[in-house]
Amino acid sequence: MHKPITPxxxxxxxxxxxxxxxxxxxxxxxVRAHEVFQLDLVKFENQQQFLMGSEDTDINILDGEGxxxxxxxSPFAIxxxxxxxxxxxQFIDATAYVTQAEQFxxxxxxxxxxxxxxxxxxxxxxxxxxxxxxxVEQAAWHCPEGKGSTIQHRLDHPVVHISWHDAQAxxxxxxxQLPTEAQWEFAARGGLIQQKYAxxxxxxxxxxxxxxxxxxxxxxxxxxxxxxxxxxxGTSPIGAFPANNYGLYDVAGNVWEWCTDYFxxxxxxxxxxxxxxxxxxxxxxLKGGSFLCHDSYCNRYxxxxxxxxxxxxxxxxxxxxxASIPK
Numbered sequence: 001m002h003k004p005i006t007p008x009x010x011x012x013x014x015x016x017x018x019x020x021x022x023x024x025x026x027x028x029x030x031v032r033a034h035e036v037f038q039l040d041l042v043k044f045e046n047q048q049q050f051l052m053g054s055e056d057t058d059i060n061i062l063d064g065e066g067x068x069x070x071x072x073x074s075p076f077a078i079x080x081x082x083x084x085x086x087x088x089x090q091f092i093d094a095t096a097y098v099t100q101a102e103q104f105x106x107x108x109x110x111x112x113x114x115x116x117x118x119x120x121x122x123x124x125x126x127x128x129x130x131x132x133x134x135x136v137e138q139a140a141w142h143c144p145e146g147k148g149s150t151i152q153h154r155l156d157h158p159v160v161h162i163s164w165h166d167a168q169a170x171x172x173x174x175x176x177q178l179p180t181e182a183q184w185e186f187a188a189r190g191g192l193i194q195q196k197y198a199x200x201x202x203x204x205x206x207x208x209x210x211x212x213x214x215x216x217x218x219x220x221x222x223x224x225x226x227x228x229x230x231x232x233x234g235t236s237p238i239g240a241f242p243a244n245n246y247g248l249y250d251v252a253g254n255v256w257e258w259c260t261d262y263f264x265x266x267x268x269x270x271x272x273x274x275x276x277x278x279x280x281x282x283x284x285x286l287k288g289g290s291f292l293c294h295d296s297y298c299n300r301y302x303x304x305x306x307x308x309x310x311x312x313x314x315x316x317x318x319x320x321x322x323a324s325i326p327k
Contacts, residue, residue, distance in 0.1 A: 016108045016133045017313050037090060037174050039322055041077040042187065042247050048073045050186045051194055053267065054304035064265025065304045068194070071182050072273045078179050078187045078323040081238045081249045082257060083170065085151045088141060088159040091170050099141055100163040101314045106137040106146070107161040108315040110292060112222070113145050113234055132219040132292075133315070141166075144316055157235045158255045158319040164284045164311035167258045167320035178260040179323035181285045181306065182275050188251035188288070188303050190244030196302050198244040198251045203295075211253035212236040213301050214294035234291055234316070251288055252301040255319035259285040263308035283308035290317035 050073075055066045091097060101107035111132050136146040141161045143149045151157070164178075171177045179187070188198050195201050199210050209215075215231030216222040224231030228240050239249045251257075262281030277285065285308055289301035300307060309318070 016130065016315055017310050037087075037094075039079045039083075039087070039174065039176070040081065041324060042080050043075075043077040043326075044073070044187075045075050045326070047075065048186060050189060052182055052185055052272075052304070054194070054196075054302070056196065056302075056304075058299060059302075060300070060305065062265070063300075063306050064263075064267065065306060067267060067270075069267055069269065070271045071186070071275060072271075073182060073186055074274055075326050076179075076183050076323060077326070078183060078248070079176075079321040080243070080247050082158040082255060082319050082321040083167075084155065084238055085141070085157055085159045086155040088162075088170065089151075089155070091173055092142075095169075095173060097166075097169055097173075099161065099166045099314070100312050101140040101161045101166075104312075106135055107139040108133050109136045109139050109145055110134075110219075110234070110316055112219070113316065139316070154235070156237045156239075158238055158250065160235065160255055160316050160319050161314045162258070162319055163314045164258050164309075166314070170320075171322050174322060176322040176324050178258055178320060180274070180276050181259040181261045181287060182272070183323055184251075184257065184259050184287050184321075185303060187246055187248055188244065190246045190248065192245065196304075198248070198303050199242065209241065211241050211250070211289075211301055212291045213253040213289065214292055218292070218294040218296055232291055236291070252303070253289050253293060254291055255288070255317050256286040256290050256307070257288045258318070258320040259287055261285045263306075283310050286318070292317055 050071055051068050052071045053066050053068045055068055059065045111134050114134060139146040139161060141159050142151055144160055167178055190198055197203060209228060212232050215224050222233050224233050226232055236254055243249045244251060261277030263283040263285050264278045285306055287306055289305060293301045
């Protein structure tokens with residue numbers, strides 16, 4: 001039986017950390033590249049410049065969002081959408097890949113997604129300090145709430161319970177790669193300069209929900225009825241909310257998205273070209289926030305916001321999107 005853990009990331013409320021010592025070796029996660037799989041990519045064919053990070057008063061200082069720095073990016077492309085369950089299923093069918101959650105025997109699930117009987121069974125499996133996270137045996141990408149659950153009616157939702165290693169394996173198969181944090185943030189900003197959100201400075205312009213975040217009092221009460229008008233209790237279909245100015249969907253809320261960079265809070269150079277983070281580290285960057293974000297404790301749906309987790313960690317609010325570099 002897996003024991004409860006104390007999360008070690010900068011933001012334990014966002015996504016719990018896997019403390020298990022065994023990690024599948026690189027040989028276990030290597031896959032052959034796919035010849036025909038394609039995603040819809042938004043291409044930036046010229047050199048791009050933007051202001052990365054934030055120094056707003058409501059930022060999470062310990063996350064290392066600031067200082068604001070000028071970044072220059074070489075041409076690249078990024079997927080307009082996060083990888084869906086249907087797309088990840090194609091990868092599994094082609095490679096018989098086994099995710100790390102499956103190898104470890106379980107993953108972390110938000111308690112509101114579990115039946116009462118499940119909660120009683122896993123009452124000792126809550127994450128220390130953040131009891132809304134429960135370690136559930138057999139929870140994985142294809143059975144998000146554990147044994148008996150299914151993605152049958154969620155094929156157009158983003159795939160979850162994905163570790164950084166899992167995301168890398170998919171990208172290798174698809175002949176793509178994870179975006180750097182700078183690429184992700186540039187694309188997510190949609191051409192807006194130092195705006196808080198991917199659509200501007202107002203979270204709900206004219207009262208309209210622009211992304212899938214927690215609606216209600218976290219974590220016990222939720223106003224949602226599984227519609228874009230009132231909010232979703234879990235993930236939402238990809239594209240349920242408006243795209244940004246560059247045509248990217250779900251860059252705020254829904255699921256956290258892995259970046260290739262190791263995490264650091266030190267940004268010493270005011271001018272950077274194609275930054276890729278530190279050369280080594282123990283955690284990787286996650287961007288975008290998730291359906292669990294709420295301004296009462298976590299406003300990381302802002303475009304500059306960030307968190308981190310270990311590369312073997314997974315949860316019911318962690319997914320990814322792909323990028324590529326022109327050859």
